[in-house]
Amino acid sequence: MTKLNKKVKNIIDKIYPISEKSFQEIERLIEFETFKKGETFIQKNKRNKKEYFVLSGVCKSYLINPDGNEITLSFFLEKSILSPYSIRTSKNISNQYFKALTDLELSSINAKEFETLMIENIEIRNFANTVLQNELISKVEKEIGLASLTAKERLIEFRKKYRVLENIIPHTDIASYLGITNISLSRLRKDLIN
Amino acid sequence: MTKLNKKVKNIIDKIYPISEKSFQEIERLIEFETFKKGETFIQKNKRNKKEYFVLSGVCKSYLINPDGNEITLSFFLEKSILSPYSIRTSKNISNQYFKALTDLELSSINAKEFETLMIENIEIRNFANTVLQNELISKVEKEIGLASLTAKERLIEFRKKYRVLENIIPHTDIASYLGITNISLSRLRKDLIN
DNA sequence: ATTGTTTTTTATCATTTGTTAATGGCAATC
DNA sequence: GATTGCCATTAACAAATGATAAAAAACAAT
Known part of the structure; x- marks a missing residue:
């Protein structure tokens, strides 16, 4: 396993540990991307088809309000995973912006192929569901904070x-x-x- | 199809239309529940294993903050669907309360059996994913509102x-x-x- | 080092929101 | 019809937050 892929495995295992065998399914799909500080690497209303792992650096998801200001939704630190594809896109179209706040190293995988793995493999499905739940829990915590x-x-x-x-x-x-x-x-x- | 099940089908179709055939898969699982105004019908930290459709009435999801106050997270009107099981529970344990704000008629289905259908049937899977996305979009909209x-x-x-x-x-x-x-x-x- | 740009802090004042307490309305019960 | 409890409104004051402008600090580029 390459050093890069090992990093991805570590991120996954921290969320929901999966077997070597299951990871090999994922491994085949992994690509590598880097972005410069300040770059918006996912545009709202533009096509996007990937899941992302943050290997190093920090980024944020955001929207632009009617006054033209960026409203930060979430931060993503290194060794974490971006909001899952399924909740930040509809019909392959992103509903949020994502911007690198520092130089950024990401691994990405094709979301459709990942979904197929998810359907076939219970470990991967459990991993994905855990990601989903964590995302929601974090959103609810933030909501509580803002409201109370x-x-x-x-x-x-x-x-x-x-x-x-x-x-x-x-x-x-x-x-x-x-x-x-x-x-x-x-x-x-x-x-x-x- | 009973009148009740027809109502459920209508709720589903409003979100993501599915075929008669696919609905028959779901139909077998449908149960019927009613709650009195004021009743908390899902307790936080208690076991819950169901998906719900609101046939009539209004309910809310909420949490209790450190001061002991109920913080309303969302409202659910009649002819809609509750937050999906996958995001309001971890390991069969609910992470939110749900309370009837009026007398309430619900249809429920077993979440595990529904997940099985989801895996086997693309229409049902698409329906479920749409529910998930709507839920998230609504959360993000609320977050934006609270923040800006x-x-x-x-x-x-x-x-x-x-x-x-x-x-x-x-x-x-x-x-x-x-x-x-x-x-x-x-x-x-x-x-x-x- | 110098300059120019951006970010952060500070100050002043206006507005919004919270806290506490009192008041009035409404429905249920006796 | 009085009583009780619950909910919504109102008032008065305090605290938090926003808007605007200006100063200070940090940063980047040369």
Whole structure:
């Protein structure tokens, strides 16, 4: 197994461990992609047909609101998996943007072929369902946060979940994730120093 | 086909039309349940193994925050489908509560058996995937709303989506859905009269 | 090192939202 | 018809957040 593929296996196993045999099915499909910091590598309303693993770097999913501002939906750290294809696309068309916040190394696999594996192989299916559930749990947690915590509490939670991020990505991205302005974020940062 | 099963077929077809033949597979699994207004019919951290169709009435999914308050996640109107099993449960254990907000008539089917159908039948699989995507789209829309709209704008959006609800369910449920207090909701209602 | 650009912080003021408490409406029950 | 409990509204004040502008800091390119 190449070093790259081993990385993918590790990401999978951290979510739902699968056998060597099952992984070999996936391995055949793996491709490698890199993007420069700042690049939007999945465009909303454009065709996309892949599942992605983040090997190194950080990226975000986002949308653009009526005022033209980017609203961060989620962050994806290294050694994790992007939102699964099935929930970010309809009819091969992406419903979100994804942007590299640092230089980014991804592995990708064809989503349709992966779906076939999923149907045939229970381990892979369980893995995929776990990804799906984690995604939803994370969305619900965020929803709860936005609906019932103050901005300060949300920042505290954010720091627990994404320790590293605050020092390596623009605060604007974090602020829109938290549902506040970057000025408010700055105030809260000052406030939390004590 | 019984009147009840016909209702289920209509709900499915509104989401993703399937053939008579495919529906017959599902039909065998359908059961019927009713709940009284106010009843919590799915408990968090309790076992649950079903998919649900709302035949009549209104219900909500919710969680309880650290202060002991119910936080409404979603509303489900009549002739719709509950959040799919796969995203509201892990290992047969529910991660959310569901409560009847009016007297409620549901059809339910065993989730495991439904998953088997899904694997075998592409129409049913496409239906299930559409449900999944709709669920996610709705979650993302709500997330965007909470992160980038004012409470007043969120109420306006809520009214577009759930016209009937404001007059038939407690405003507390709506307020927590909107991420505000019921006092704020009352103010906004007054404000929007003009 | 210097310059120009972008990001972050700070300040001021306006607005929104929360908290607490009081009030009024409505339905169920006795 | 009085009582009770629940829900929605209102009021007064406090706290949080937004908008705008300006200053400071960080960063990038040369």
